[in-house]
Amino acid sequence: MNEVTKIYQTKNRLGLFRSEIKLHTAVKALSLSIEPGEVVGLLGLNGAGKTTTIRMLSTLLDPTSGSIEVDGLSMDDNRKAIQSKVNMIPGGERMLYWRLTGRENLEYFGRLYGLSSMAIHRESSRLLDEVGLAEAADQPVEQYSKGMKQRLQIARGLINDPAYLFLDEPTLGLDAPIARQLRGTVRKLAKEQAKASC
Numbered sequence: 001m002n003e004v005t006k007i008y009q010t011k012n013r014l015g016l017f018r019s020e021i022k023l024h025t026a027v028k029a030l031s032l033s034i035e036p037g038e039v040v041g042l043l044g045l046n047g048a049g050k051t052t053t054i055r056m057l058s059t060l061l062d063p064t065s066g067s068i069e070v071d072g073l074s075m076d077d078n079r080k081a082i083q084s085k086v087n088m089i090p091g092g093e094r095m096l097y098w099r100l101t102g103r104e105n106l107e108y109f110g111r112l113y114g115l116s117s118m119a120i121h122r123e124s125s126r127l128l129d130e131v132g133l134a135e136a137a138d139q140p141v142e143q144y145s146k147g148m149k150q151r152l153q154i155a156r157g158l159i160n161d162p163a164y165l166f167l168d169e170p171t172l173g174l175d176a177p178i179a180r181q182l183r184g185t186v187r188k189l190a191k192e193q194a195k196a197s198c
Helices: 050-057 079-083 102-112 117-130 146-158 176-193
Strands: 002-013 019-030 065-067 086-090 164-168
Touching: 002 050, 019 050, 050 086, 050 164, 086 146, 102 117, 102 146, 117 146, 146 164, 146 176, 164 176
Parallel strands: 086 164
Antiparallel strands: 002 019, 002 065
């Protein structure tokens, strides 16, 4: 990303018929380069723009100004191609469908990424096993504990075998051994498969 800025516009009510527009700069002129196999951490206080940056890199938000490129592809002109190269693991319990089973969630997101039925079946089984959810694969996600939901988030984030994996507080709600396992998984992906993580 090069000189990326994100400005949000909010409306403040001043009375019954009056309001004013306020601008909030979440990210200001940020330049960042991530190489394959590199693990990068974004550190800052709450409200510093970390989540906004990750959402822009993941194609979920457009910057107000500046440019984002992934492997030489401009996000303005090649959004679909970039989406096949990236994925995001959020903290908390977002981006999952609670009434679907763990396996059905992975199948759904695999289809969104255009994977074949064979690839979806293979990757879903492998990832559920890798995150320790093989035995709970066919239970509805609403029956999962907080830690199980976060482990399913990790599997969902890897379903399309992304070259760039963006993590937004991925250990939120995980106990210490599972959090250590996740950090080990990220290091392994970077070292063995040259995946970039942020």
